[in-house]
Amino acid sequence: MVxxxxxxxxxxxxxxxxxxxxGSREKLAQWRHxxxxxxxxxxxxxxxxxxxDLNAWLAKNRTDPENG
Known part of the structure; x- marks a missing residue:
């Protein structure tokens, strides 16, 4: 299990x-905006x-270098 x-x-x-x-508070504020x-x-x-929601967002934004 992960x-x-x-x-x-x-x-x-x-x-x-x-x-x-x-990210920083400022980065999170920029993203919300x-x-x-x-x-x-x-x-x-x-x-x-x-x-x-944070875990789902992280999984969705995962990059696998082996898959281009």
Missing amino acids: SKTFDDDRHYVLGDPELDLI KRKGPPFYKLGRKIIYRGA
Whole structure:
């Protein structure tokens, strides 16, 4: 079984150090503005990322150099 980078059942908020694996706060903000990057929830001013969504986004954006 492959381990997951993020806990599927956890919700991550800006400032959580685990999000640094994907990008800085500024990079995540740019992606949200451009409608890129992982899915997120916006509750008022709070940004929330679901662990399951982060893992799915990482898997979708995986590059395998052997497959061109």
